[in-house]
Amino acid sequence: MIVRGRVIRGGEARGVALVSSAAISFYGGVDPDTGKVIEKGHPLEGRSLAGRVLVMPTGKGSTVGSYVLYRMAKQGTAPAAILCGTCDTVVAVGAILGDIPCVDRLDPSGIGDGVVVSVRGEEVVIGE
Amino acid sequence: MHLDDDARRLLDGAGGDAARKSMEILVALGTIYDAGRLIPVRSAQISGVSYANLGDAGLELLEDWARDGRVACPSTLNPAGMDLVAWRAMGIPQEFADRQLRIVRAYERMGVVPSCTCTPYFAGNRPAPGEHVAWSESSAVTFANSVLGARTNREGGPSALAAALCGRTPEYGLHLDEPRAPQVLVRVETVLPSAAHWGALGVALGRLAPGRVPLVELRGEAPGSAGAPAEEHLMALAAALPTFGGPSIFHVAGVTPEAGRYPRPADGAAVGPREIDEAFASLDDGAEPELVFVGCPHASLPTLRRVAGLLGGRPVRRTLWVATSRAVREQAAREGLVAAIEASGGLVVADTCFVVAPLAGRFRSAVTDSAKGCFYARGPNAMKVRLATLEECVEAALG
Numbered sequence: 001m002i003v004r005g006r007v008i009r010g011g012e013a014r015g016v017a018l019v020s021s022a023a024i025s026f027y028g029g030v031d032p033d034t035g036k037v038i039e040k041g042h043p044l045e046g047r048s049l050a051g052r053v054l055v056m057p058t059g060k061g062s063t064v065g066s067y068v069l070y071r072m073a074k075q076g077t078a079p080a081a082i083l084c085g086t087c088d089t090v091v092a093v094g095a096i097l098g099d100i101p102c103v104d105r106l107d108p109s110g111i112g113d114g115v116v117v118s119v120r121g122e123e124v125v126i127g128e
Numbered sequence: 129m130h131l132d133d134d135a136r137r138l139l140d141g142a143g144g145d146a147a148r149k150s151m152e153i154l155v156a157l158g159t160i161y162d163a164g165r166l167i168p169v170r171s172a173q174i175s176g177v178s179y180a181n182l183g184d185a186g187l188e189l190l191e192d193w194a195r196d197g198r199v200a201c202p203s204t205l206n207p208a209g210m211d212l213v214a215w216r217a218m219g220i221p222q223e224f225a226d227r228q229l230r231i232v233r234a235y236e237r238m239g240v241v242p243s244c245t246c247t248p249y250f251a252g253n254r255p256a257p258g259e260h261v262a263w264s265e266s267s268a269v270t271f272a273n274s275v276l277g278a279r280t281n282r283e284g285g286p287s288a289l290a291a292a293l294c295g296r297t298p299e300y301g302l303h304l305d306e307p308r309a310p311q312v313l314v315r316v317e318t319v320l321p322s323a324a325h326w327g328a329l330g331v332a333l334g335r336l337a338p339g340r341v342p343l344v345e346l347r348g349e350a351p352g353s354a355g356a357p358a359e360e361h362l363m364a365l366a367a368a369l370p371t372f373g374g375p376s377i378f379h380v381a382g383v384t385p386e387a388g389r390y391p392r393p394a395d396g397a398a399v400g401p402r403e404i405d406e407a408f409a410s411l412d413d414g415a416e417p418e419l420v421f422v423g424c425p426h427a428s429l430p431t432l433r434r435v436a437g438l439l440g441g442r443p444v445r446r447t448l449w450v451a452t453s454r455a456v457r458e459q460a461a462r463e464g465l466v467a468a469i470e471a472s473g474g475l476v477v478a479d480t481c482f483v484v485a486p487l488a489g490r491f492r493s494a495v496t497d498s499a500k501g502c503f504y505a506r507g508p509n510a511m512k513v514r515l516a517t518l519e520e521c522v523e524a525a526l527g
Contacts, residue, residue, distance in 0.1 A: 008156050032185060063264075063284025064181050071185030092156045093286045096149060097189060104160075 001126045005106030008087045009095040014118045015080035017111050017126075018052035020044050025061030026068040026094060035077030053117040054079035055108045059091035069094025081119040083108060129158040129298065130165045138294060146197025146238075150290035157287060158298030167260055167299045171202045172292035173248045174240060175264035176285025178209035178484035179228040186285075187227055190234035193289075199239040200295030204248040206265045206285075207426070207451075208232060209484050211477045212244065218477060224486065240292065244479035245453030247363070247426040249276065252455065257385050260303055262291030266376065267367035267425045267500060273377040275362045277385035279303045282376040302377060309390035310343035310379050312336075318348045318401045322517040323364035323431075326357065327499030328407035329399060330368025335407075336397045338373040343393060344380045357383060360428055367425050367500040408515055411502040415512035417495035420444075420525040421482050422518065423451030424501035431518070432460040432476070436468040438522040445527030447491070448474035451481045474525065482509070495524050 021043050024030065029039035035050035049072075059065065069091070072078035078098050082091060087104035095102035101119045111117060111126055118125040137143065138151040154166060176182055182190075209228050210220040220228075232242050243251045246265050249272070255261050257277035263269045264283040272278040281301040283291065291297040301307050314333060320326050333342050346357075357380065370376050379387040422435060427450055435450055450469060452460070457478040460466050466476045482494070483504040493512040494505050497520075502513040516524065 006159065008159065009152070062181075063286065064176065064183075064186065066284065066286045067176070067182060067186040067189055070189050071183075074188065087160060089157060089160065089284060089287065092160060093153050093284065093290075096152045096156055097286065 001110055003106050003110065003124050003126065004122050005083070005103040005124065007122050008092045008102040008104055009100060010121055011099070011101035012120050013053065013081035013101045014116070015051055015053040017113060017115045017117045018044070018047065018049060018054050019108065019111060019113045020054065020056040023058050023060040024056055026059065026065035026090065027062040029061060030068060032068050032071045032075065032077060035072060049079045050077045051080050053081045053083065053119065055083045055111050057085045059084070059088040061090060063090055065090040066094035066097055069100065070097035073098030073100060083111070083119070083124060129155065129163050131155070135166055135296070144196030146193040146195070147293050150293040153287055153290040154294055154296060154298055158300070161298065161300040163298035163300040165299055166296040167303065168295055169201055169262045169291055169297050170255060170259045171204070171253050171261045172199070172288050173204050173206065173253065173263035173265055173268050174235070174285060174288045174292060175206040176289070177206045177231060177235070177244065179224055179231055180209045180484060180486045182231060187231055190231055194234040194237040197238045197293050199292045201292060202253060203240045203292040204243040204251060204253045205232070205235055205240050206244070207246055207481045207484050208244045208479050209486060210480050212479045214477065217475065218485065219490065220486070238293070243453065243455065245426050245455070246481065247428070247453055250426070250428060250456050251453045260297070262288050262297040264288040266370040267363070270366035270370050270376045270378070271363060273302055273308070274366060274379065274384050275359070282370065308377055308386060309341065310393050311340040311395070312342050313393045313396040314342045314344050315396060315398045316344055316346050316348055317398055318404055320348070320357070320361065322497070323360050324497045324499070324515055324517045325404060326361040326364040327368040327515065328404045330365045330374060331372045331407035331410065331499050332399050332403040333369060334372030334374045336399070339375055341375050342378050343387060344378060346380065360431055363425050363428070364498065367498060371500040371503050411499060411513060411515035413493070413512035413514065415493040417446060417493050417514060417524055419491040419494040420446055420448045420521050421451065421494055421496045421501060422521055424481055424483065424496065424498035426456065426481065427452040429456055429459050432456070432465045432469070434518060435522060436465045438519060439469060439472040439474065439526070441468065442472060442526055444473040444525040446525050448525040449482070450474060450476045452476065452478055454478040495521055497521050
């Protein structure tokens with residue numbers, strides 16, 4: 001299945017989907033050294049974002065989160081791509097700083113956790 | 129969003145890597161907010177300076193960008209995590225200081241003035257009415273929009289830096305007329321005699337009309353009377369309003385430059401003594417203060433004069449810190465005010481503030497005349513707080 005969205009940061013990536021039902025704060029909510037979500041009570045608490053195609057409704061939290069995404073990208077702990085319902089500025093800026101493909105305004109309901117997803121510009125291919 | 133040839137050149141990398149990334153950021157923001165075009169900015173105010181907030185991630189990025197990034201408009205810097213000169217007197221560890229200085233030097237290599245203040249309008253960066261700027265730091269943004277009549281969105285650190293390096297920002301939000309128009313009429317039916325009271329008004333507005341642009345009408349005092357707001361009062365409201373859920377612009381009838389420019393909203397709310405008392409009570413954790421702090425936003429010269437006058441040469445019994453900009457500190461020093469406050473045992477720190485300095489665990493409780501200061505002392509620094517007038521703060525310091 002192919003869905004289309006709006007390109008926030010262009011590029012190509014492929015990875016296993018990790019779907020979050022809640023927004024993620026990269027500053028304070030994610031450990032940049034491990035890529036793991038550390039926010040208490042978050043649906044993805046303890047899960048690693050590294051190399052995954054992260055699917056979430058939006059980002060939240062301090063603008064310092066953009067720098068955290070950059071650092072994760074440099075250390076190899078960043079998501080391979082980020083797909084959002086509505087992209088916020090913290091994630092948009094972080095995706096650009098870290099060269100992480102990012103697409104928003106798409107319906108994520110067809111993307112199941114663990115499915116292989118390919119991102120090519122505005123096009124998101126779900127499944128092999 | 130329409131891009132001219134210059135913008136396309138930067139996107140293609142003709143201006144270097146930092147400018148290319150910066151233009152990508154501006155285009156992404158323009159896309160998200162449906163901006164039609166990029167507009168030139170006259171200045172930038174850049175947050176994201178304290179090593180306590182940026183960490184090694186921010187330090188690495190800034191040093192990368194400083195290799196080829198140069199600002200395209202006058203640009204000033206938000207407070208750092210320490211006084212850049214007297215950091216040892218603040219008890220800042222050497223390792224923190226080394227990294228903090230590297231951050232400031234990276235900004236300096238990009239051509240940013242290391243003003244390290246949240247009041248750039250007292251340090252040579254004071255926009256004229258109608259000028260478009262790209263500022264971060266919510267209190268400065270709100271002061272620029274509301275009191276100076278300049279136009280800026282509430283930028284984050286990276287987007288303000290991107291605007292500085294490109295000299296442009298996407299045209300949306302508070303750069304346009306309509307989002308600046310008041311949405312709720314607020315009648316203030318009590319006297320607001322101090323900056324602390326104006327901060328309390330910001331707390332009350334955030335609760336009564338979250339996110340809505342207020343037109344404040346002062347009924348408790350006649351315009352032009354001795355009770356008319358001083359610039360310090362408007363600074364306190366500009367700091368409190370966005371901190372407690374309000375927007376980055378307000379209007380005060382008969383006082384701020386755009387108050388009469390838009391239709392008067394019919395929808396109304398009233399703030400009386402009860403609402404102000406409740407705001408003060410919401411910022412009183414009932415603890416004896418270990419720290420007295422003044423200067424959130426950074427203290428103006430008149431505020432430093434008042435602190436020195438209220439101390440009257442008497443020795444303090446509690447730790448008293450007054451935060452200000454390097455620029456205002458130098459003016460105050462020439463008047464003998466720094467020497468007077470420090471002779472009483474107070475410390476006049478520059479370049480930093482209580483919001484961004486690593487104070488967690490140093491003090492358990494604080495009293496301040498800043499509602500915004502209370503919010504951040506509670507949060508990252510885990511202190512018990514109390515909002516009080518400047519007179520009460522100095523009395524608390526004297527014990």
